[in-house]
Amino acid sequence: MAKEGADMTEETEYMIDKNVGKETENVESSGDAKEMRAVILAGFGGLNKLRVTKKAMPEPQDGEVKIRVKACGLNFLDLMVRQGTIDNPPKPPLVPGFECSGIVESVGENIKGFEIGDRVMAFVNYNAWAEVVCTPVDFVYKMPDEMTFAEAAAFSLNFVAAYMMLFEVANLREGMSVLVHSAGGGVGQAVAQLCSTVPNVTVFGISSCFKHAAIRDSVTHLFDRNVDYIQEVKKVSPQGVDILLDCLCGENTGKGLSLLKPLGTYILYGASNMVTGETKSFFSFAKSWWQVEKVNPIKLYEENKVIAGFSLLNLLFKQGRCSLVKSVMDKLLCLYNQKKIKPVVDSLWALEEVKEAMQRIHDRGNIGKLILDVEKSPTPLVTTTNLICFFLVTCRNEVIRKHTSTDRAVK
Template identity: 30%
Template sequence: MMNQRVYITKPGEASVLKLIDEPLKEIAENEVRVKVIATGVAFADMMMRKGKYPGAPGFPFVPGHEVVGVVENIGREVTNFKKGQFVASFCKYGGYSRFVHLLEKDLVLIPDGVDLYEAAAIILNYLTAYQLLYRIAEVQKGNTVLAHGLGGGVGTALLQLSKELDIKLYGTASAKDRQKFISEGVFYIDYRTEDFVKRMNSLEPNGVDVVFDGVGGFNWQRSYQTLKRDGLFIGYGFTYAAEDSVQSNEQQFMVEEWNRILHTEKTSSGHKGKFYSISKVSQQEPNTILEDLNQLFKLLKEYKIKPKIAHKVPLEEAVTAHQLFEKGIDGKILLICQ
């Protein structure tokens, strides 16, 4: 029996993605063979492809953080799943495949009535947003929050999930999202034309309770200036690194700040500081991934969250999917694997 997987063969443009035919491995006793229905395309995939993602496997490797599919076969020791069930997993790597072998402990059953494509669209972004809000920041009703990149995947998820918390949300985004955010009750800041520090200092002179910053670089320093004295800064991404050239002093700042926050839970400004990495959480606290994914599927079934799917692209056209992503899209891109 054969499998097809999309490999990043070497660092470079989207053309380095190659669909490879290979024999399907034998299933281990504690594994579940999942026939993949859909997998998501993420910013992290772009960074991996360009060789800029810390901790990525050596080339060649198969990207893909999120998988939704149907159980095709189970190992002899598997007890919680059976053939024909629809399942989901945050799998870190390997999602760009027709079939994947996953450990039973890493799978979640998708409830009846949940759209499978929407399920695939929430795994990475909504799981990240949910854990940022509830587990890392422990945001409370009435808190003031600044979130950067509110128009992106995690930002959209933060916006939808924060409605349950009744917080005052400020967000930076591009001008095209202006009306959408205003209609949602978000205090919107155009990061291209406005100085978000000056704007926030005028709107919240005493500062906000929490900042979520997925940008990185010197943007962190500016985010600190919007916090209350006892405010919390959370860094969870490094989109600044996607630029073709990154200044050496900015890179040096990031290294020093990373080490400072990691060891002291304080920023260079003296504020409380934390990092979030879903990959790290999946290794150290895997049960929280399963618990929160189950909660998200419940919210999805109750129509309390609704991901926007921009494109569904066949697996064999992964190059096109990456090109679409890099042009800028409003919504999630899914690779359809069957």
């Protein structure tokens, strides 16, 4: 169970908002068990719209499970939520986050299959970045005994999305080829691992060159995202690829369609090219929109190509396909127990470090999944003030030492 009233270290440089510090202190000094810490998005915009504060703790309604959160997943989609670039976002203030792991603290009425103390992972329709969440039982899954809370928070969204795109949408089979953008990210690494469970699948990975050393062994061929990867792929496979997974959109849509073999499938599951600066950019949005090749159904018919879109969260929360997702999760947990797949965790961050974690994703610096660890204390950063104090103390000690040595010599 998450520790309440834990001592916190000094706020990091990214959390310079004085109100944030005051709110955090109030939470920790509070003995009210019905309040919790949570990340609040006060309004759409930059990193300064995020803060950690106290919030009323939710209680499970009929058909819901209350979870004491241990870890939360952080995705590129969360940056788009913060900027307000997604369709029909809830009105702020809101608690971001779509996935978490933790321990069942209580259950609502008409709940079967879960008991207090169960270790679980869950999808949440927002509100995941908090000490406690309540979510419908259909979105909750028991964790394997060997799985850590950080792994569980990195598992559900990435692996379910990767599996459904590969096997439910594109029908991946032996001997096929797959190209995945952002191969070093959470979904990209999940795609690479799942492809390895099918014989003779060739995986083309596109990523920033500084990630290549770390992920080279996870894919068959690896190319720099800043070079003409189309020509590089065609040198290896002149006919192109069978499946292309695109989380970028923009100009990559046309490139992806041009790389498809006959009967190949292009799947769009993100639009990260629309995120360029810290806040929403109408220029970037318009540029990505106009760069998308306007798809002509007649051309698809003539070239025998398939274009598809995939949104796991819409499938769960808007289209009611919980039973399908559960069947996929069962298959994935079987593969995990067989040690054929394992989520890649990039790093752990305290709730108070959410701004820094988001910046790391924005800079495309992560390899695997970033996790918000609810029980982790922020790591203090060396500020300019601290450096000056350290310098002055060092100088003072040196002066004292010299005077002491001089006095001894005179005596």
